[in-house]
Amino acid sequence: MKVAFWNVNSVRPRLPQVLEWIKEEQPDVLCLQEIKCQEHEFPTEPFEEEGFQCAVFGQKSYNGVAILSKYAIEDIQKNNPYFQDDQSRILECVIDGWLRVVNVYVPNGQAVGTEKMDYKLDFLKSFKEYIKSRMKLENPLIIGGDFNVAPTPQDAHKSAQQDKDVLCSPQERKAFRELLHLGLLDTIREFNIQAKDLFSWWDYRSGSFQSNKGFRIDHILASAMAFNSPEYKIINCGIESSPRSNERPSDHAPIWVKIEKINKI
């Protein structure tokens, strides 16, 4: 099963290229972040025509997440039950009766020392408790989306100001590490231990993509049961940077994993 995540920076102007990418890459599940519309404005029909069911958690103008799946979508949960939030940022479900998927759009944070950074850090602190509760459930678990954190210096281009800047501050990196310490693996890093210049987001300004001045801030975290166990295995994963070359692209690239269910005798 191929499960992809993509911050599309508004789904409606991006619809033709999202449909094109689906036809080329054939994901079974596509989790979208920053759809920037309400449920009734979401382009459900074009995705249904490609064979997807849609679960949408929208918001007017900002944020919003959705899960498209060729298999049954069950046990839908919107946002974190332990965190009061008037923004639409988390959508959880179980796919095909076995794979639990959490689709997350972590707040931007604006800058260190601002109220928005406080909100981001509160969000991440509570997100950890929420994920802890999900790891107690029986299903293999993957958590993917836009985390807005570049976990290590390896995940930011060389000229980035790493110590004080949003995405790279010690506070944000600590919050991300604490998530991993629950027992989750950063799948794309596990498959690319030494790789540098492996990025998922490039600023629209200053030709950042052309000079590969990016950050790796979109991630897919996997429980040990999902990553490699007698029952399940992640056999491959990647960052698909080619859509960043499209006309009117999202500033984020899609990321994906292939997870295999190993048949019991």
Place this chain on the structure above:
DNA sequence: ATGACGTGAGTATCACGA
């Protein structure tokens, strides 16, 4: 560099992104 782009709301310009 208090910049650069891009999107939504709304129809001039601002909030927001990261």
